[in-house]
Amino acid sequence: MTRTRREDKLLQKNTSIAIIGAIIVALAFLAYFTYQPIMNNIKLGLDLQGGLHVVLQAQEKEGKKVSADTIQKSIGVLEERVNSLGVSEPSIYPQGNDRIVIELAGVDDPEAAVDIIKNTAQLEFWDETGKVLVTGENLKDAQAQLSSSGGEAMVNLEFDKTGAKLFAEATAANVGKPIAIVLDGKTISAPTVNEPIPNGQAQISGNFTAKEAQDLAVLLRSGALPVSFSIMEKRTVGPSLGSDSLDFSIKAGLMGLLAILLFMLGYYRLPGLVADFSMVLYSVLVLGIMALLGVVLTLPGIAAFVLSIGMAVDANIIIYEHIKEELRLGKTLKAAIESGFVRAFWTIFDANLTTLIAAMVLIWFGTGSIKGFAVTLSIGIVASMLVALTFTRYMLVWFADITKNNKLYGV
Amino acid sequence: MQFIERRKWFYIFSSILIVAGIVSLFMQGLNWSIDFTGGSLLRYKMDSSISADQVRNAVNEFNLVKEVSVQKSGDEFYLRTNELDQEQTAKMTAGLKEKFTNVTLESAESVGATIGSEIARNALIAIGIALVLMLLYITFRFEFAFGLAAVLSLAQVVLVVVGLFSIFQWEVSSYFVAAILTIIGYSINDTIVIFDRVRENLRTRKKEELHTLLNRSIMQTMNRSVNTVLTVLMPLVTLLLFGGSTIKVFVIALLVGFIYGMYSSICVACPLFYDIKQRSAS
Numbered sequence: 041m042t043r044t045r046r047e048d049k050l051l052q053k054n055t056s057i058a059i060i061g062a063i064i065v066a067l068a069f070l071a072y073f074t075y076q077p078i079m080n081n082i083k084l085g086l087d088l089q090g091g092l093h094v095v096l097q098a099q100e101k102e103g104k105k106v107s108a109d110t111i112q113k114s115i116g117v118l119e120e121r122v123n124s125l126g127v128s129e130p131s132i133y134p135q136g137n138d139r140i141v142i143e144l145a146g147v148d149d150p151e152a153a154v155d156i157i158k159n160t161a162q163l164e165f166w167d168e169t170g171k172v173l174v175t176g177e178n179l180k181d182a183q184a185q186l187s188s189s190g191g192e193a194m195v196n197l198e199f200d201k202t203g204a205k206l207f208a209e210a211t212a213a214n215v216g217k218p219i220a221i222v223l224d225g226k227t228i229s230a231p232t233v234n235e236p237i238p239n240g241q242a243q244i245s246g247n248f249t250a251k252e253a254q255d256l257a258v259l260l261r262s263g264a265l266p267v268s269f270s271i272m273e274k275r276t277v278g279p280s281l282g283s284d285s286l287d288f289s290i291k292a293g294l295m296g297l298l299a300i301l302l303f304m305l306g307y308y309r310l311p312g313l314v315a316d317f318s319m320v321l322y323s324v325l326v327l328g329i330m331a332l333l334g335v336v337l338t339l340p341g342i343a344a345f346v347l348s349i350g351m352a353v354d355a356n357i358i359i360y361e362h363i364k365e366e367l368r369l370g371k372t373l374k375a376a377i378e379s380g381f382v383r384a385f386w387t388i389f390d391a392n393l394t395t396l397i398a399a400m401v402l403i404w405f406g407t408g409s410i411k412g413f414a415v416t417l418s419i420g421i422v423a424s425m426l427v428a429l430t431f432t433r434y435m436l437v438w439f440a441d442i443t444k445n446n447k448l449y450g451v
Numbered sequence: 452m453q454f455i456e457r458r459k460w461f462y463i464f465s466s467i468l469i470v471a472g473i474v475s476l477f478m479q480g481l482n483w484s485i486d487f488t489g490g491s492l493l494r495y496k497m498d499s500s501i502s503a504d505q506v507r508n509a510v511n512e513f514n515l516v517k518e519v520s521v522q523k524s525g526d527e528f529y530l531r532t533n534e535l536d537q538e539q540t541a542k543m544t545a546g547l548k549e550k551f552t553n554v555t556l557e558s559a560e561s562v563g564a565t566i567g568s569e570i571a572r573n574a575l576i577a578i579g580i581a582l583v584l585m586l587l588y589i590t591f592r593f594e595f596a597f598g599l600a601a602v603l604s605l606a607q608v609v610l611v612v613v614g615l616f617s618i619f620q621w622e623v624s625s626y627f628v629a630a631i632l633t634i635i636g637y638s639i640n641d642t643i644v645i646f647d648r649v650r651e652n653l654r655t656r657k658k659e660e661l662h663t664l665l666n667r668s669i670m671q672t673m674n675r676s677v678n679t680v681l682t683v684l685m686p687l688v689t690l691l692l693f694g695g696s697t698i699k700v701f702v703i704a705l706l707v708g709f710i711y712g713m714y715s716s717i718c719v720a721c722p723l724f725y726d727i728k729q730r731s732a733s
Binding site: 087095097150151154155158270271272273274275276277278280281284285288289291292293295296297299300303304307339340343344346347349350351353354357358361365383386387390391392393394395396397398399401402404405406410413414417 | 494496536537540541544555556557558559560561562563565566573574576577580581584585588589592625626628629632633635636637639640641643644647648651671672674675678679681682683685686687688689690692693694695697698701702705
């Protein structure tokens with residue numbers, strides 16, 4: 041039995057309807073089921089959830105050059121301090137030869153965190169003449185403690201072996217005299233020695249609140265920075281401003297997206313609908329890649345995402361304009377789609393590659409939020425090319441099997 | 452449309468914008484943010500009934516800062532000062548909390564003066580590198596005349612946007628640099644799409660004059676040009692209206708730059724290409 045051409049066409053049409061139907065359902069499922077995982081996994085920048093960005097500059101002391109080793113050690117100390125703050129994913133890295141960048145997101149009180157970070161935390165015990173008796177280098181442990189009456193907070197110190205010996209000698213030599221406890225050149229208390237202390241235990245009690253005692257204990261436990269740092273650059277964002285920015289920009293982004301979708305549908309009709317489907321796929325793709333790669337979404341990053349949607353739409357527009365032209369030349373729909381794509385390919389490729397150059401330079405140049413912007417933009421450019429040249433193309437071809445009505449293509 | 456024949460007017464228009472911008476740059480310069488000058492920017496939320504003057508007077512009473520400017524927008528107050536350290540910032544916050552009600556420190560930025568000049572230098576280098584790379588790429592894929600016309604057009608887009616920022620004294624922060632590079636990226640995209648069409652038409656060209664071919668190419672891509680700028684502007688407008696104040700200036704720069712960049716792709720880059728071609732032919 042041979043099938044007629046008519047039957048053949050009908051079969052092809054039904055297959056295409058089935059494919060398109062399946063794709064739309066798959067797309068809906070994809071968008072629905074990836075939404076939560078993406079939202080949970082995408083990393084928000086400090087401008088969207090509060091946090092801090094600090095650049096520390098090592099202060100060179102006379103005769104003491106700042107080496108790569110000093111910076112590495114400092115980073116170790118800073119990491120320990122930051123961990124005690126309970127930040128989930130701190131980012132601490134060297135910049136140039138004598139700088140350290142610290143980026144923490146999700147800190148409730150970023151100003152207080154900066155206070156802890158910036159201290160050198162050089163602890164010293166001085167006698168009356170200002171001679172250094174023992175330093176924080178010989179500490180084994182430091183713990184905050186509330187006095188039994190509950191009012192006063194203090195920090196208990198425990199020296200290591202050498203420290204205990206030095207401290208025993210120092211207290212023995214200074215009975216009846218005060219010993220000053222000095223942190224970064226500032227005297228925090230100067231208790232009088234009643235009797236020699238041989239067991240390596242000491243106590244600092246100033247006028248601490250419980251929080252201050254906690255912070256001091258953290259500083260002393262993590263040890264002193266091998267060199268002093270000054271703050272070159274500091275940006276802190278409170279959590280409420282962060283979440284406001286997130287809400288605002290998501291709202292603005294969604295409205296912008298909706299406007300584009302409606303415009304495409306109204307102006308380009310059927311291909312516009314295809315473009316809208318590809319936008320959904322595109323959005324899932326870009327956000328998914330960002331979540332997978334651990335790219336940080338920043339406030340300008342959201343702007344970049346929305347902009348790159350415009351860019352992705354542009355790829356579609358270029359293709360449709362080519363197809364329309366081919367249709368006007370009298371080609372059949374399928375032939376018009378095929379040659380439209382061939383002609384559009386290099387246009388899109390060249391145009392997007394030059395844009396990518398700008399984005400790449402921006403990645404190299406930028407820090408923090410700006411880098412986030414450039415990375416998002418780059419991912420967007422690549423993804424938009426992929427979606428337009430594959431998904432959009434096949435969707436159009438399948439749609440062409442269903443209906444040959446040129447009016448639906450705006451011609 | 453006779454784009455190429457009218458190029459004199461387009462050149463004059465761009466020249467006026469550029470000259471106005473340069474005059475403004477000399478007269479009043481740019482409104483540099485603390486990213487470049489060094490200093491501190493504190494952003495507080497307070498009762499909206501408090502006036503900027505009240506805050507300024509209060510801050511002056513604290514005797515913490517050498518200079519302060521206070522800008523108010525709704526319940527948000529922006530305090531720009533000389534560079535403050537952690538202690539001074541904390542004292543400022545404590546002082547304001549004592550004096551006014553419902554005070555919260557929303558964000559605090561401090562930048563040392565040295566970092567500012569580094570950003571400025573890196574920005575210029577970045578823009579230069581981007582332009583050179585584009586020139587190379589376009590020369591490789593098209594030909595040198597296309598690349599030169601595109602890059603010259605881009606450079607004047609950058610000049611005009613910088614000039615407008617000077618004229619209107621919009622704040623120039625490190626976001627501005629990102630905006631400029633993005634504008635470069637988008638404008639080159641527009642230019643390439645038109646040039647791509649010119650290249651295609653040149654391949655199948657018979658006896659057509661270059662200027663009519665250019666006009667035809669511009670018209671053939673006009674739909675795309677308009678629609679693309681529309682789809683990019685839509686989200687920018689919603690970001691401007693609802694996106695909060697943090698990235699407002701960034702979005703303004705993009706809006707201005709994209710519109711002028713699109714105009715330049717048609718009315719500057721194509722005529723420039725024509726003139727370069729004519730000159731090298733004669």
